[in-house]
Amino acid sequence: MSHSKPDPARRNEHSRRAILAAAISLISELGYDRVSIEAIAKRAGVGKQTIYRWWPSKGAVALEALGESLATVTDFPDSGDIVEDLRTQMKGVTQLLGSTDVGRVYQGLLAAAQCDPALSRAHLEQIIEPATVAGHARIARAQDRGELRADADPQEIIDLLYGAIYYRLLLHTRPLAPEQIDAALDIAFSGLR
């Protein structure tokens, strides 16, 4: 199964937005496994061939819907204070993923990705890598300015800080909450000693 992005030039923007919104609301209501392309088409008011012409699978639709939601919060500001900028970005991500609709879409997608390597790769390419590249750049700039240790690997910093977000999203230990970001940044920047 391919999850590559379709040619956007061929797509009608109004239908595209209706399809992505229908995917998010249906998955949120019924759960990822119980939603079909047919149901998404019906709610969006399009024919199912319209969806199949633009996306190869339900996973690809869900991934694009999730990516568009996340794009509203994943930019890293640069105020000159790395901790405050990470706090702003991470609280935005946490608030979005803590909302029932987007959170359930992401849970369903990552569940499906565990036994669908193509979907897992598409998730990395479309969601994780762009955010990671932006995070690396922001952290490296802070390192150049002497705001944090130059010997710390930006990727390990990202794994640690964002791991705590995915931990709650996927293990369901506690609801995602903005306070967890304050605690994570305090530990990571001030250290436990």
Added chain:
Amino acid sequence: MSHSKPDPARRNEHSRRAILAAAISLISELGYDRVSIEAIAKRAGVGKQTIYRWWPSKGAVALEALGESLATVTDFPDSGDIVEDLRTQMKGVTQLLGSTDVGRVYQGLLAAAQCDPALSRAHLEQIIEPATVAGHARIARAQDRGELRADADPQEIIDLLYGAIYYRLLLHTRPLAPEQIDAALDIAFSGLR
């Protein structure tokens, strides 16, 4: 669907071990979704009614198999050095989850748990909570001894450190590796400033 533990007194230990081993090897080979109770019974050399008598679902079998594997590595030593003790425990967990068979079982279970609240709760009760209680106790002892900041919440420390393990397990960004534990502990204890 209930995922509560069955009465162990009713179970034959030899069959129980054969069933858990069959569940791990089959899920590792075929993926969680493609394994049935019937297939587990066949490989274990028992009747499928034997499995249904002891476990209410495939998820319950997989959870018990995972729990027994993890029990070999989740104890927290107490050498008097909290960082070295966390390093020992976390590297043990990482090595086990980085192995193909146990890692795939855990990925499959957590995928299934995203749309099965009873399985998610059983995972928390049988896997996460016992390990978390032990981790809390070990961290609190280190706080009493002045080895780490008394104002840091042990649960936030656990979310941060173990989040980085689940991040790689479930997002498939990079394979789980012992070096990530060194990096995570260095950031968390020495801090990024």
